[in-house]
Amino acid sequence: MPAVVVLGAQWGDEGKGKATDQLGSRVDYVVKFNGGNNAGHTVVIDGEKYALHLLPSGILSPGVTPVIGNGVVIDLTVLFQEIDALDVRGVDTSRLLVSANAHIIPPYNRTIDKVTERFLGKRRIGTTGRGIGPTYADKISRVGIRVQDLFDEHILAQKVEGALDQKNHLLVKVYNRRAITVEETVADLLAYAERLRPMVADTALILNKALDEGKTVLFEAGQATMLDVDHGTYPFVTSSSATAGGACTGSGVGPTRIDRVVGVIKAYTTRVGEGPFPTELLDDTGEWLRKQGGEYGTTTGRPRRCGWYDAVVARYSSRVNGLTDLVVTKLDTLTGLAKVPICVAYDVHGTRYDEMPFDQSDVHHAVPVYEELDGWWEDITACRTFDELPVNAQRYVLRLEEISGTRVSAIGVGPGREATIVRHDLLG
Known part of the structure; x- marks a missing residue:
């Protein structure tokens, strides 16, 4: 039985949640x-x-144990808001496990994230302002x-005090903001401690025993390859390891235990935030793709x-993930185009780059x-086998497979869980 990594193969928003959810029952x-x-x-x-x-997408699958690994940074307010929202809708959240080694996003890092991004002006990175980057910076520093610090108030206060010694100088002297007190921060964090306690575990031990x-x-990545802090379009990246190697460091499971690495990739490309994007369309076609695909951030x-x-x-x-399979999503968005371009290489000042x-x-x-393929007009949302796709849609998928270097094992043709064509078993 395999250990499978599912990750984004572009700049994010490829549909990883759906791919993970489809495997969830197995x-x-x-x-x-x-x-x-x-x-x-x-x-x-x-x-x-x-x-x-x-929350991991597996929380929606009955019988699956969802785990927040040590590589995640946790906003406790958001965590319990999500849990409460699912509880109201009848989703069982009682199986959730949280690594004792995961880092917590303290309130002061949300403040620092927002004021820093504003301070950068035209050099801004395009963060979401949720304190993610500053919390990963604290981790490395x-x-x-x-998480485990919440259960020792004395240790918690010491660590908060040590962090604020530096951060208050930055907030007051550089950003002209008020200083944040140790007492208010500790009180904010401790408010969640007892509710969180039953979920906390040595998740690395549990996962290794399970294997x-x-x-x-199944290891589920946040963000995507081109936003990886080492391998993405730096500095316009996230602050964590979103590639397959991050599955090991972020969970405590060794690399020799990983059997499959599944890359989820859209039939076109999107990104959010600043940074390079060679195939970006700044015209009516780009707006058409946005509307057809509902391309607005979750x-x-x-x-x-x-x-x-x-x-x-x-x-x-x-290459950087060692992908064994691709899941191509949102193929249906391209329906109605006479021609569908594919970027096969880059031209940089007259030099061709295939890599x-x-x-x-x-x-x-x-x-x-670019090379252009003929498009299709038929509605493909009801297709459930590859042969049911229009010939031109089949040719498009086969060409993506040929030039991407990895087999296409599944194709998304609509938003629903069932709207998927399976060519190869991702767990087989």
Whole structure:
């Protein structure tokens, strides 16, 4: 029985939640291993839409144990808001486990995130202002607050005091904001301690034992490959490891235990926030894609930047993640186009790049090299086998497979859980 990583192969919003949810009924554990509530998954079940931000998608699958791993940063207010919202809708949230080693987003980091982004002006990164980056910075600087710290008030106060010694100087002297007190921060965090306590566990031990027992564990990434802090379009990235390697560091499961790595990729491309985006369409076609695909952020509501499929990104993602499978989502969005362009390479000042340039400046100046395929007009949302797709839609998928370097194992043709064509078993 496998350990499977599911991750985004572009800049996010590819439909990872749906892919994870589809596998949910066949797995025992679903682990979120990175990020925080700065990203969201939308899952549609029997016409009901569920928007998840911090919780793993597996929480919607009966019998699955959802796990928030040590690589996640947790906003406790958001966590319990999400839990309460699901409880009201009859979703069982009692199985949720939270790593004792996961870091908590303290209120002062939300403040710092927002004022820093405003201070950067034109150099802003495009963060969601939810304190994610500052909390990961605290983690690396070894002044972070972990879940386990909530259960020792003395230790918690010491750590908060140590963090605020520096941060208050920044808030008061640089950003002209009021100082934040240790007492108010500690009180804010302790308010959640007793409710959180039953969920907290040594999740790394639990997951390794589960694999020893032959159970199936699915690792669910937040954000996506091109937003990875090491391998993305730095500095316009998130603050955590959204690639397959992050599944190991963010969960405590070793790399030799991972069997499959599934990349989720849209039939076109989107991104939110600042940074390079070679295939971006700043015209009526881009707006058409946005409207057809409903491309607005699950978490922020921000309109997503839209562009054509980028095979350079797909090949890069396949390489840095060691992808075994691709899940192509939102193929139905492209219905109605006479021609569907695919970016097969970049032109940078007259030089052709078939692989991602290592120099960030070259990525900024990359001009896409396109090939065009014939489009289709037929409604494909009811298709459930590959052969049921129009011939031109089949050719499009096969071409994506050919130039992306990884087999296409599933195709999304609509928002619902059932609107998927399966070509290869992702757990087989």
